Amino acid sequence: xxxxPIPDIIIGRLPIYLRALRYMQxxxxxxTNSQELGERIGISAAQIRKDLSQFGEFGKQGTGYRISFLxxxxxxxxxxxxxxxxxxxxxxxxxxxxxxxxxxxxxxxxITMVFDNDPAKIGEQIGDLTVLDASNIVKTVRNAGIKIAMxxxxxxxxxxVANLLIEAGVKAILNYAPISLSVTPGxxxxxxxxxxxxxxxxxxxx
Amino acid sequence: xxxxPIPDIIIGRLPIYLRALRYMQxxxxxxTNSQELGERIGISAAQIRKDLSQFGEFGKQGTGYRISFLxxxxxxxxxxxxxxxxxxxxxxxxxxxxxxxxxxxxxxxxITMVFDNDPAKIGEQIGDLTVLDASNIVKTVRNAGIKIAMxxxxxxxxxxVANLLIEAGVKAILNYAPISLSVTPGxxxxxxxxxxxxxxxxxxxx
Numbered sequence: 001x002x003x004x005p006i007p008d009i010i011i012g013r014l015p016i017y018l019r020a021l022r023y024m025q026x027x028x029x030x031x032t033n034s035q036e037l038g039e040r041i042g043i044s045a046a047q048i049r050k051d052l053s054q055f056g057e058f059g060k061q062g063t064g065y066r067i068s069f070l071x072x073x074x075x076x077x078x079x080x081x082x083x084x085x086x087x088x089x090x091x092x093x094x095x096x097x098x099x100x101x102x103x104x105x106x107x108x109x110x111i112t113m114v115f116d117n118d119p120a121k122i123g124e125q126i127g128d129l130t131v132l133d134a135s136n137i138v139k140t141v142r143n144a145g146i147k148i149a150m151x152x153x154x155x156x157x158x159x160x161v162a163n164l165l166i167e168a169g170v171k172a173i174l175n176y177a178p179i180s181l182s183v184t185p186g187x188x189x190x191x192x193x194x195x196x197x198x199x200x201x202x203x204x205x206x
Numbered sequence: 207x208x209x210x211p212i213p214d215i216i217i218g219r220l221p222i223y224l225r226a227l228r229y230m231q232x233x234x235x236x237x238t239n240s241q242e243l244g245e246r247i248g249i250s251a252a253q254i255r256k257d258l259s260q261f262g263e264f265g266k267q268g269t270g271y272r273i274s275f276l277x278x279x280x281x282x283x284x285x286x287x288x289x290x291x292x293x294x295x296x297x298x299x300x301x302x303x304x305x306x307x308x309x310x311x312x313x314x315x316x317i318t319m320v321f322d323n324d325p326a327k328i329g330e331q332i333g334d335l336t337v338l339d340a341s342n343i344v345k346t347v348r349n350a351g352i353k354i355a356m357x358x359x360x361x362x363x364x365x366x367v368a369n370l371l372i373e374a375g376v377k378a379i380l381n382y383a384p385i386s387l388s389v390t391p392g393x394x395x396x397x398x399x400x401x402x403x404x405x406x407x408x409x410x411x412x
Contacts, residue, residue: 009215015405016397020386040386042395079408086404093306097299098400102360103384107401108408147411148404154308172407174400178309180226180246188407189248191222192398194304194380195313198292198354199221201378201394202285202314205353 010051011078016041017048018074025067033064080108087141087170089161090152091116091124091131094176098150099126109148113140134161141168148172155179216257217284222247223254224280231273239270286314293347293376295367296358297322297330297337300382304356305332315354319346340367347374354378361385 020040024032034045034052052058052070055077059065075081086109088095099114114126117134124131132140141149149170153161158177165173172188175181183189226247230238240251240258258264258276261283265271281287292315294301305320320332323340330337338346347355355376359367364383371379378394381387389395 011409012406014409015402018405019384019399019402023386040388077409078405079411080405084404084408084411093299093303097303100299101400103399103401107384107405109401109404148407150400171411172404174403174407178225178313180229182246188410190403190407192400192403193225193309194307194356194398195309195315196221196225197380197396197398198290198315198378199224199284199286199313200218201354201380201396202290203217203220203283204394205285205290205377 006054010054013043013047013051014074014078016043017051018071018078021067021071021074025071029067031064031066033059037065075108078108082108083110084108084148085110085112085144085146087111087113087115087144087146087149087165088152089115089134089137089149089165090154090176091118091121091126092152094152096126098152099129111150113144113146115140137161137164138168141165141170146170148174150174150176151181152176212260216260219249219253219257220280220284222249223257224277224284227273227277227280231277235273237270237272239265243271281314284314288314289316290314290354291316291318291350291352293317293319293321293350293352293355293371294358295321295340295343295355295371296360296382297324297327297332298358300358302332304358305335317356319350319352321346343367343370344374347371347376352376354380356380356382358382 020037034048038045038048058070058073088098088111091114095114099111113132114129115132115134115137116122121131122133147170149165151158151161151173155177158179159181162173162181166184166187175191178193181189226243240254244251244254264276264279294304294317297320301320305317319338320335321338321340321343322328327337328339353376355371357364357367357379361383364385365387368379368387368389372390372393381397384399387395
């Protein structure tokens with residue numbers, strides 16, 4: 001077991017391992033190995049073994065990994081044994097899509113608040129949620145103790161909203177706005193930008 | 207200049223450099239350096255210099271990078287000097303959000319088709335687009351010569367749709383469905399899965 005800080009690039013691969021393992025689990029599979037897992041997700045078996053070895057001994061030479069055990073360990077490492085409450089800011093198309101997205105169930109997250117500053121959207125129902133007034137965002141998010149937010153506001157508004165979320169105590173922001181943001185130290189930031197995903201592939205196209 | 211294949215992890219960082227450089231450009235900035243760029247995006251200056259050096263000499267010691275030159279070079283490397291036509295499959299919330307998304311403009315992509323198999327959605331207008339019948343997907347995509355698709359169908363349908371897209375000649379798939387997919391060799395696959403982005407951050411939360 002490594003006691004140095006684990007490189008972020010390794011942390012970034014763990015959710016991908018977990019998604020593939022959960023999929024195997026759902027299809028009734030009970031064991032796997034780094035070779036099979038690697039072929040499924042396009043990462044070498046050696047890399048997977050090296051990454052997982054940072055956290056302990058999860059498999060046996062020759063017999064591989066018991067999937068349910070490895071899933072539990074990864075959920076523990078990634079801190080998603082509990083369900084995190086998440087706020088969405090921006091009730092446009094993307095905000096609606098996220099509020100109704102089925103992919104958060106059993107993966108550690110539950111959207112409990114959606115904000116917008118448009119009077120036409122405030123009060124609107126999206127499934128079980130009512131769109132809240134963004135002018136109260138700092139107080140509302142702080143009082144609820146929410147630490148995670150997803151940002152789906154226009155690019156021009158994104159930095160100002162991020163600042164308010166950080167003021168409210170948010171420690172992790174998933175940004176859908178097509179703009180780079182600055183955050184204070186100790187706050188995590190990830191981007192979900194479809195253009196980035198596409199540009200990464202066009203390099204390989206003729 | 208390196209003549210070996212460039213590692214995919216480096217290719218994956220180039221769009222992030224490009225986004226930050228475009229932002230600087232839009233705010234009127236003309237030059238930057240690896241230090242400033244690195245601080246903005248959370249990647250070390252040494253890493254940025256090393257990544258860019260794979261493709262040639264883009265800056266001068268002491269004076270840094272001319273932003274417009276580096277932007278042009280990155281667009282050339284990433285193969286996004288032309289605008290790629292993109293098909294969206296799945297006209298649910300996420301499909302609507304993508305069809306109306308403003309973040310593709312000037313970044314190399316234009317959504318020209320949206321498909322669904324729901325008779326209630328076929329024929330629907332989303333902005334300038336009319337939702338097309340997914341039962342004709344192979345023929346329609348092939349005839350249009352479309353090489354890039356975004357998948358926003360339910361998880362249970364995603365692999366079957368991916369197979370049809372590949373049959374139609376698609377070479378790059380951006381998958382929003384919360385499921386791991388298998389693709390044939392030579393087809394690129396990227397995931398935009400908000401749970402993955404969130405799980406990567408919860409590791410660091412208390």
